[in-house]
Amino acid sequence: MEGIMSHENDLNLKATELRLGLPGTDEPTSKNNKRAANELVEDSELLKGKSDAKAGDIETAPASKSQIVGWPPVRSYRKNVVQPKKTEAETGNYVKVSMDGAPYLRKIDLKIYKGYQELLKALENMFKLTIGEYSEREGYKGSEYAPAYEDKDGDLMLVGDVPWDMFISTCKRLRIMRGSEATA
Amino acid sequence: MAQSFPEDVLVHVFSFLNCDKDRNAVSLVCKSWYDIERSSRRRIFIGNCYAVSPEILIRRFPDVRAVELKGKPHFADFNLVPEGWGGYVYPWVVSMARAYPWLEEIKLKRMVVTDESLELISKSFKNFKVLVLLSCEGFTTDGLAYIAANCRNLRELDLGESEVEDLSGHWLSHFPDNCTSLVSLNISCLVSEVSFSALERLVARSPNLKTLRLNRAVPLEKLPNLLYCAPQLVELGTGVYFAEIQSDIFSNLAEAFLGCKQLKGLSGFWDVVPAYLPAMYSVCSRITSLNLSYATAQNPDLVHFVSQCSNLQRLWVLDYIEDTGLEALAASCKDLQELRVFPSDPYDAEGNVTLTEQGLVAVSEGCPKLQSVLYFCRQMSNAALVTIARNRPNMIRFRLCIIEPRAPDYLTLEPLDTGFGAIVENCKELRRLSMSGLLTDRVFEYIGTHAKKLEMLSIAFAGNSDLGLHHVLSGCESLRKLEIRDCPFGDKALLANATKLETMRSLWMSSCSVSFGACKLLGQKMPRLNVEVINERGPPDSGPESCPVEKLYVYRTIAGPRVDMPGFVWTMDEHVSSRLSRATE
Numbered sequence: 001m002e003g004i005m006s007h008e009n010d011l012n013l014k015a016t017e018l019r020l021g022l023p024g025t026d027e028p029t030s031k032n033n034k035r036a037a038n039e040l041v042e043d044s045e046l047l048k049g050k051s052d053a054k055a056g057d058i059e060t061a062p063a064s065k066s067q068i069v070g071w072p073p074v075r076s077y078r079k080n081v082v083q084p085k086k087t088e089a090e091t092g093n094y095v096k097v098s099m100d101g102a103p104y105l106r107k108i109d110l111k112i113y114k115g116y117q118e119l120l121k122a123l124e125n126m127f128k129l130t131i132g133e134y135s136e137r138e139g140y141k142g143s144e145y146a147p148a149y150e151d152k153d154g155d156l157m158l159v160g161d162v163p164w165d166m167f168i169s170t171c172k173r174l175r176i177m178r179g180s181e182a183t184a
Numbered sequence: 185m186a187q188s189f190p191e192d193v194l195v196h197v198f199s200f201l202n203c204d205k206d207r208n209a210v211s212l213v214c215k216s217w218y219d220i221e222r223s224s225r226r227r228i229f230i231g232n233c234y235a236v237s238p239e240i241l242i243r244r245f246p247d248v249r250a251v252e253l254k255g256k257p258h259f260a261d262f263n264l265v266p267e268g269w270g271g272y273v274y275p276w277v278v279s280m281a282r283a284y285p286w287l288e289e290i291k292l293k294r295m296v297v298t299d300e301s302l303e304l305i306s307k308s309f310k311n312f313k314v315l316v317l318l319s320c321e322g323f324t325t326d327g328l329a330y331i332a333a334n335c336r337n338l339r340e341l342d343l344g345e346s347e348v349e350d351l352s353g354h355w356l357s358h359f360p361d362n363c364t365s366l367v368s369l370n371i372s373c374l375v376s377e378v379s380f381s382a383l384e385r386l387v388a389r390s391p392n393l394k395t396l397r398l399n400r401a402v403p404l405e406k407l408p409n410l411l412y413c414a415p416q417l418v419e420l421g422t423g424v425y426f427a428e429i430q431s432d433i434f435s436n437l438a439e440a441f442l443g444c445k446q447l448k449g450l451s452g453f454w455d456v457v458p459a460y461l462p463a464m465y466s467v468c469s470r471i472t473s474l475n476l477s478y479a480t481a482q483n484p485d486l487v488h489f490v491s492q493c494s495n496l497q498r499l500w501v502l503d504y505i506e507d508t509g510l511e512a513l514a515a516s517c518k519d520l521q522e523l524r525v526f527p528s529d530p531y532d533a534e535g536n537v538t539l540t541e542q543g544l545v546a547v548s549e550g551c552p553k554l555q556s557v558l559y560f561c562r563q564m565s566n567a568a569l570v571t572i573a574r575n576r577p578n579m580i581r582f583r584l585c586i587i588e589p590r591a592p593d594y595l596t597l598e599p600l601d602t603g604f605g606a607i608v609e610n611c612k613e614l615r616r617l618s619m620s621g622l623l624t625d626r627v628f629e630y631i632g633t634h635a636k637k638l639e640m641l642s643i644a645f646a647g648n649s650d651l652g653l654h655h656v657l658s659g660c661e662s663l664r665k666l667e668i669r670d671c672p673f674g675d676k677a678l679l680a681n682a683t684k685l686e687t688m689r690s691l692w693m694s695s696c697s698v699s700f701g702a703c704k705l706l707g708q709k710m711p712r713l714n715v716e717v718i719n720e721r722g723p724p725d726s727g728p729e730s731c732p733v734e735k736l737y738v739y740r741t742i743a744g745p746r747v748d749m750p751g752f753v754w755t756m757d758e759h760v761s762s763r764l765s766r767a768t769e
Contacts, residue, residue: 070262070669071644072530072560072587073618077345077373078477079530 093168099127099176110168116160123147127176134160148175194220204229223247230254231689233271233295234714237743238279250289251280257692257737259667260294261319264694264735266720268750271295281308289314296320302327306334313337318344325376329355338363342370353378359386368395372421372452377401388413397421400454405433408440415443422452425479429459437463451475458485468492475500477526483509491516498522503539503560510543514550522556523547527587530560541568548575556581563594564621569603573610582607583618589645592622599623605630618642628652632659640665650677657681667692675702682710690739698736701729706738707756714741715756724754725764
């Protein structure tokens, strides 16, 4: 919107325009103008898309693609029923969590945690236990529990050794180990 | 003129005439043949419900047993016809309830059906047997309960791809225990779970059941139960084809399919788990019709399954089949007649599957009986179209949708005129054509010159001028339905070919350049046409006469202007000007 506004200086819209930044500050106009052309094109396509498309036709399409009513000519029940294979970004990454001695398993969505700290805290809450501090040298000290996971190869691994992103892509299930088994 | 045959003999002779064309011809011979024919005609097909009225129908044909009606124009499928446009079946049901107490069959397409209509149907026709609702809307599962409960001899209930307000699955339990006549049941469009035990009992007591299309809510684990109740099934639509992978579920499924020796058609496959596809291998070689258009399986599982079906005649599939899959199809399914490839992700400009013109070319080469094609893809070339046309002169239906509007030949960047021209020139029996991509007036010249058997043509984002439309209207002798959107066609071609429109069922034009003035003129000059202007943004006379109308629907009729139009539809006849000015007072 800023791009369009800067072309309409003669209407003195600057005084009323909405923009980011503190009042009284001005962004360098040259930078504005350079962006203006691109933004104008994008904006007009967006506007065209909005005026053409009806509510029912706007799918979760990327904003840069304008949608035309009834095009492509696919019936609406086909659009709704056939969800393209959901990307990892949309579905959760649910894994089973077992705890030695517990009667049933739980499931958690690894997607919602940003790192090991959050995950371990959640496990502590879920199973009402303390897991202890991780160290590369000694694993989890200070408690009788150690969080382990089964990776893509089926091996039982200690949680925390690999970077978080690698962990969530290779972790197939979690197991909270207990007692003598847990300590090396 | 002396009657040479007694009436009974003529009735008997006419009873061998089933096709409407023949019966219509016979009616024209003389008055007595007209009278005998009309009293003995039992089946009626009305392609446009507004072309005739219930009263006219009943007056001419006093004893009808089967009626088929179509309502909204085809482009309603793509949301181009606004809500509330029309196509109500209720007035028909009311009239027929009085006049045809022995009516057995009602088949509707793109009509608005209310629960009230369904209740009236269920109570008015004592021998009602067949209800087919394709792409209809306006009713709920409560309406279905009336049909289930009251139609003692129901043979067929097919909900097609209708939009049903799904209040609950309880309606199915309304089929009485003594209802054993079902031959065909299609509930695939419903969302709610029906009582499985009620369904199982219904299937078990229907020894003549040949077609069963379940809805998504029926779990895969329970499918074997139904198959054991109905091993005589010819067409099966599965419910969801998803379950946790367990060997006992697989073996139950495989064993149940083993018993289905008559199975020829398969559909359903929502959320398909490829590991369960091999459970059907025992039936694959008998399958002639396969609808995988909801199956999100990918290659190699997908192509492996399809290739097992060596006797396949019809395949509907998603573009996950890709070019490689279509090449395999071309090698293994030599009886293929119809192919439809739907886009898995229609709004993605790039697409993430490798489905190009190559796949279609391969099938056109390998499948000598291929005559019906619906193909969504993202690139096309004139060369490919020419090859397809030369390979398959027996093509009857050819519908190509290149996803990007006005996309040129991706190799030469030229319009696709030559390619589509080759199609109409080589495929002399072509009855239906839908085009896309970059097209100039020239392609319409080819169509007008060659497409003499063409009955239905769909055009979008094509052409340069009125000349394009003129070529089509003046050249296509067999044209019945023409639907156009977003083309620069205006008044001249339309008005110059006004009389042509009386030989067609209908013409649809939206987002074109037809002016309000031209519509008025057409309506005034052609009393046997209904010229309807659809303007949602306001009355068409709010601007100058030269202003283009938003949408135009023209159809021939003997029933006069319709009386059930919503506020955004205006009919152009000699009274239109006074009606419009009154409306603004």
